[in-house]
Amino acid sequence: MKGLNDHIRIAGGKPLEGTISIQGSKNAALPMMAASLLHRGVSVLKGCPRIADVLCMEEILQRLGAVTWWEGHDLYMDCTDADKTEIPAAFTGKMRSSVVLLGAMLSRSGRGYLGYPGGCVIGKRPIDLHLMVLRSLGAEIEERPQGIAASCKRFQGAEVTFPKRSVGATQQGILAAVLARGETELLNCACEPEVKWLCVYLRSMGAVIRGEGTSRILITGIESLGAGNMQVPPDRIVAGTYICAAAITRGKIVLENHPEGELDAFLEVYRKMGGQYQGKSGKLIVDGTGIKNPVAFLETEVYPGFPTDLQSPLMAVLATIPGKSRIREQIFEDRYKAAEELVRMGAHIRIEGRDALIEGGYPLRGCRVYARELRGGAALILAALAAEGTTCVEGYSFIRRGYEHICQDLGISGVEGTEIYESIQLP
Structure with missing residues (x-):
């Protein structure tokens, strides 16, 4: 059940830095x-x-x-x-x-x-x-x-x-x-x-x-x-989301308890965009400062291909990279709900059937946006991190379905938010 305060406010504009431990999957x-x-x-x-x-x-x-x-x-x-x-x-x-x-x-x-x-x-x-x-x-x-x-x-x-x-x-x-x-x-x-x-x-x-x-x-x-x-093993989608957070803010993070070997397809795309990463002493060191290359074409696939759950977070990142990118969603036919909200923030995205055409590099602006599902909601938080000004993300309960403490994890870069729980309360 979503309440009147089912939202978070995020002040963007700061590179992500720090160490984050990945939650269970x-x-x-x-x-x-x-x-x-x-x-x-x-x-x-x-x-x-x-x-x-x-x-x-x-x-x-x-x-x-x-x-x-x-x-x-x-x-x-x-x-x-x-x-x-x-x-x-x-x-x-x-x-x-x-x-x-x-x-x-x-x-x-x-x-x-x-x-x-x-x-x-x-x-x-x-x-x-x-x-x-x-x-x-x-x-x-x-x-x-x-x-x-x-x-x-x-x-x-x-x-x-x-x-x-x-x-x-x-x-x-x-x-x-x-x-x-x-x-x-x-x-x-x-x-x-x-x-x-x-x-x-x-x-x-x-x-x-x-x-x-x-x-x-x-x-x-x-x-x-x-x-x-x-x-419970670490959550590979949460890890990928946080790598996207470093990429969209051009920041640097260290992931503890990362899902080793489960994100190869995603990390290959991240590398092609200009991102760097290194495994060291059980940690994954992620450097997004060099992110600058658009992705000409990418399609989601069953494992070990690019995961559909990271399509929306990647779209948010691509909106900040000058040049043209294209994503084809092959798993679900209606998984571009975040695109309309990203456009409200200034992104240039056009949906054509199963394809999302992204002309990146335009500045993102903070405004009120609405999460309609879990991973799209996470993508809006990422966009808010990179946007000028303050963004209010409504529908935070969708995001709470899969991210235990995303506000605290990303708070190291200046995120401000109040955790709003659903009708089921934590013990």
Whole structure:
């Protein structure tokens, strides 16, 4: 729920400097939380980000009967009695990733009802592949006007080929297969790091999984899983966002706890723009002072290609670089909502279908802008860092879905803002 004070004010014009520690990964933590339902006991995620999406997922687990608590940034989940099987749309409508709970509920209880999942408005995000893999493993699913009702006494291992790669559907298949009867072979799987980390977490619980990080994942179902216990890996999208912040302000930063090896495609584009970086003693040293080259053409791709979640932050950077750049969005058909707001700030951006044409180098001006989704909202914060004067970014609750303390992290360069929490309050 967004309140009257759902905004932050940012005074721009200063190069970013300092050291930032990268938070735990949102996209890794959420499916791990769903996986915790598969053990009737206490599991823990260490270094879990205390962001709105995680708090929403925590509330859903509580709705199912789990007892949860925090010790610092360690999230404990006691799923001993988490046997309820209905999640109303009031909860699932807050974020799309809640759909991964369906396979876990079916594995645990044999049935489940899920209100249709929501999240950011960035185009069509169908769940047909989620339902396809669950049906292939034996689930009976009824798509009702208000939600999805499913049942399955026990999943049966099978060979399942995804018609296109999907991170969420791959995770759904893994969660369903780990307690299935027999062998499951998942083909044309997503290779994103978040799939790998889910497999690592499930293996800490005793699951038998091979092939994560490739397009072919093999799973041998077992009778039960033990407790999960794992450090949540660093968030590669947050790290990329902060590198963009250094680039747009032509600043220098040091990233601690950075996601080594997970941002190669992004860092290659950053290097071509004139940015420099160096890994040293477990840290990533980032120098954006030489940023000056436009990007003639770039398209978003599934991993290991350029991530769609960093498209909007990169667009903000390109708006400040003299010359013509072009971005083609290949993952979501409506992910240019930040472009209109950047234009309000003085950027020269034109949208033609899936392409964003950017004529950069024009000065950005502080004004009132509106975040409509998570990553586009982060892009507006970056633009505000480079703009003349003060910018008011409305819709800060969208940004809180994925960034735990973006104001404090970027406050080292003069950002001023008040953290506005959603209706779910921090413990």
